[in-house]
Structure formats: structure tokens, C-alpha cells
Amino acid sequence: MEWNLKEAMEYYASQGAPGEQGALVALLREVQRECGGIPAEIPGQIAAGYGIKEGLILALIKRIPSLNLKESRVLELCAGPNCRGGELGTYAETRYPGVTVQYVPCMRLCGKGPNLRWKGQLYHGADKTLIDRLMK
Ligand code: FES
Incomplete structure (x- = not known):
């Protein structure tokens, strides 16, 4: 059987998550074990599923040294x-195979483009040189 987050969240909800912090930490440990680290999008998905703030989960991950967010x-x-x-997407995918490129319809900063976002940071005037610099 393949592991999935929804089923894990249901199980840990039956153990008291998110109110019971131990159950929430156990869920995060399971995610980390199954995914080889906690993928960056998971805290947001857990927060949405449990109706809590993502910041709470991120603070928990930060406080427990054995939990690590995957870059x-x-x-x-x-x-x-x-x-x-x-x-630029074709360039990044070809040159940096470990990178996933996602396209956004319009970042609503048209006068400053080309625009891109990397690790939560927005960059303007993007070109191949910027991509090379960010990937290092
Ligand atoms: S076209 Fe609007 S921000 Fe790129």
C-alpha cells in the first residue's frame, strides 16, 4: 500500500492531532520518514487539512532539531x-534536472518582468544569468 498524507492525517487526528502536540509531531516524523525530509509544501497542506495556521507547524519543525524541512x-x-x-523554463529544466519548473499565468508585476520566484523570493528582470546564480 502506498503512503499518503490524507490517510496519515486521519490516523493522527484519531490520536488527537492537531490539539495533541505529540500526535502532530508523530505525523511530521512519519512524513519525514516517508518523504526523506518534510517537503516544503507539506506544512501548508497539514495546516489546511487541520484548520490551523501553517506558522504553528513551521515553528514546531524549527523547535525540534530532528525534524527538517526539505529544501x-x-x-x-x-x-x-x-x-x-x-x-527560461526550458533552459532551467535542461540545465538543472533536479529543478521543477512551474508556470504562473501572471505575477501581476508586468512592468518589472521577466519575473520568477525561487525559495519564496521574487526576482525581476530574470534571465539565464540569474537562473545560473540562483541554482548554485
Ligand atoms: S506578465 Fe504579468 S508579471 Fe509577468
Whole structure:
């Protein structure tokens, strides 16, 4: 049987999560074990599923040294008419195979494009040189 987050959350809810902190930590440990680290998008998914703040989960991960967030390798590129991130996306995917490229319709900063987001930070005037610098 393949592991999935929804079933794990249901199980730990039956153990008292999210109110019972021990059950929440046990869920995070299971995620870490199954995924080889806690993927960056998981705290948000757990928070949404349990109706709690993501910041609470992130604070818990930070406080417990054996829990580690997996570094996100998702490069978000604006694919809107002014940025046209397609060429940069092809470049990033070809040159950096471990990176996942996601296209966003418009980041609503059209005058500053091409725009991209990497590790939560927004960058303007993106080009191949910027991508090389960010991937190092
Ligand atoms: S087209 Fe890229 S921000 Fe709008």
C-alpha cells in the first residue's frame, strides 16, 4: 500500500492531532520518514487539512532539531504576455534536472518582468544569468 498524507492525517487526528502536540509531531516524523525530509509544501497542506495556521507547524519543525524541512526546488516562472518565461523554463529544466519548473499565468508585476520566484523570493528582470546564480 502506498503512503499518503490524507490517510496519515486521519490516523493522527484519531490520536488527537492537531490539539495533541505529540500526535502532530508523530505525523511530521512519519512524513519525514516517508518523504526523506518534510517537503516544503507539506506544512501548508497539514495546516489546511487541520484548520490551523501553517506558522504553528513551521515553528514546531524549527523547535525540534530532528525534524527538517526539505529544501524546495520549485522554480516558478511567469508565463504572462510580458514575461514569457517559457524560454527560461526550458533552459532551467535542461540545465538543472533536479529543478521543477512551474508556470504562473501572471505575477501581476508586468512592468518589472521577466519575473520568477525561487525559495519564496521574487526576482525581476530574470534571465539565464540569474537562473545560473540562483541554482548554485
Ligand atoms: S506578465 Fe509577468 S508579471 Fe504579468
